[in-house]
Amino acid sequence: MLAPLTEILSVELPWRDSLHEYLDLIIPLIRPWSEDLREERFFVSEQGEKPWLEISADDYIKEAVLHYFNQEGEYVKVVEGNVSTGRWRYFGGSNKLVIDYGGNSIMYELKYLDDHFFILRKYGYGPNTPYLFLGHEPIVRLLEWRDCVELLFDTYRRRARNVRLMLGAGLVLIVLILLFSIV
Secondary structure (H helix, E strand, C coil): CHHHHHHHCCCCCCCCCHHCCCHHHHHHHHCCCCCCCCCCHHCCECCCCEEEECCCCCCCCCCCCEEEEEHHEEEEEEEEEEEEEEEEECCCCCCEEEECCCCCEEEEEEECCCCEEEEEEEECCCCCCEEEEEEEHHHCCCCCCHHHHHHHHHHHHHHHHHHHHHHHHHHHHHHHHHHHHCC
């Protein structure tokens, strides 16, 4: 019973075997601080200033894959310098995004969005439904996937530290009030 509480209060990232397992662990912790798709300024490019680098743990895939979500629904995917285009659109209020690319249309659900990370998950109920884990390219370009996970977890770590400080300060205040009310 104490193990889940200890893990929640801990600011250390527990070890997991795969990127998918890390995302399953971290996303519920940081989800309250996520933006949503209505706030396009977080993921849409006006002049190409929001390149999203795909983060993958697959050792056999060492390609640099950039994703651009441009204004007016233009989607650009760059794989090792080769550019292909498509369309993107979201369904207002549902935080679902459809990417039309290469003759396919895939619906994703937003899992997390901020200035540094854009995490989508292919729509479905299966436990192994794949993530599309994207990081703002200038920030994650030279990082390995585990470093990106650590950076993502820093979002929780910073917030948890603030919550701990507030709880500690509240507890001290309560103790002081009780002490002064007794005296």
